[in-house]
Amino acid sequence: MTGSFPYRWLIEQQRLGNALCVVLDSENELPIRQALLKNSRPDQYLSVYGQTLVAEFADAGPFVFIFDRPSNESINELLNRPDSHWGWLASLPKEGLPTLVEHWRERLIIGERPHQVLYRFHDNRVLARALRHLPVDAYPAYLGPAISVCYWQDKGWASTYNPAPGTYPAPDSPLWLRVPVTPRQAMQTRLLNARRFLLAEHVQAFATLAEQQDPEAWLRVTLDQAEAWRWQAPEQLEFLLTQCLQVPAHVFASYWQVRPAESPGEHFERVRLMAAFWQGDASL
Known part of the structure; x- marks a missing residue:
């Protein structure tokens, strides 16, 4: 990567006396993470999810690594395939790793219980947008x-300078949460949150399903159905996921079908009541 835009950026940041780091999507980059762990001192990396409410997912969450050489072999491997969306690079003040990780921990969880979701700050597409x-x-x-x-932004590299690096409290209504998202990014976020919900609330049933079919493909079909019915509220998605675990082949009873002139909200409430009735949990 010598002579490339990110390599020149790394050289310049190091010349300015800044520390170099990579924010890594370690769930999809396990070999790179292991290589970086093997060659890093304990003070050169942190798990972002560690010591947070989602610490149980730390192994699949983002890691931040400080590295000393712009020509680091693992970093070069990442730079050679930017469109695999492995994360992004940052420069920091010396000893700035804990401060950066704490910054993102404070911005990690969005919404109020029980409908909280994770902000995918480590995704280069989220950062770029x-x-x-x-x-x-x-x-x-x-x-x-x-x-x-x-x-990496769309089809090329980009860099952005922070006019006032420092420690800031997380805003009550962050502007970055109002940024429009692409359908692809929205689906990726829904997939992540659906998987998190199932692992937290229905881990045994989800594990059983995974033994019988591809769980990612099953999740996509389920979320496509939610989109077709315009069930996007957290309680609607959680209901559909829970019910579909009982019928993994997505063969729904006739009452699940949308009736003429029925709104998504009316459809959901009717199906929820009917499902409760047929499962013996309610009377009509």
């Missing part, structure tokens, strides 16, 4: 202690 839509004066609250970030 936020920076494309945010005003420059909102960069500091979003990027925190990061001095500069370098990331």
Whole structure:
């Protein structure tokens, strides 16, 4: 990657005296994570999900690694395949790793219980879209202690400088949560949150299903059905996921079908009541 945009960015940031780090989607980059772990001191990496409400998912969550050499072999492997969406690069003040991780931990969980979701800050597409839509004066609250970030955006590399790196409280209504998302990104977020819900609430049933068929394909079919019915509220998605675990082949009883002129809300309430009745949990 010598001479490439990200390599030149790394060289320049190091010349300025900044620490170099990679925010890594370790769930999809386990070999790279293991290679970085093997060659890093304990003070050179942190799990973002660790010491948070989602610490049980730390092994599948993002890790942040400090690295000393722009020519690091593992980093070069990532830079050679930017469209695999492995994460992004950042420069930090020396000893700034704990501050960066704490910054994102404070912005990690969105919404109120029981309908909380995880913000996929470590996805380069999420970062790129936020920076494309945010005003420059909102960069500091979003990027925190990061001095500069370098990331793959659509079909090319980009970098953004933070005008005021530092420690900022998480806003009550973050502007970056109002950024429009693409259908692909929305589906990825729904898949992640659906998997998290099933592992937290129905792990045995989900494990049994995974023995019989591809769980990712099953999740996609289920979420496609939710989209077709316009069931997007958390309680609607959780109901559909729970019910579909009982009929993994997605063969629904006739009362599940949408009636003429029935709104998504009316459809959901009717099906919920009918399902409870047939399962002996309610009377009509």
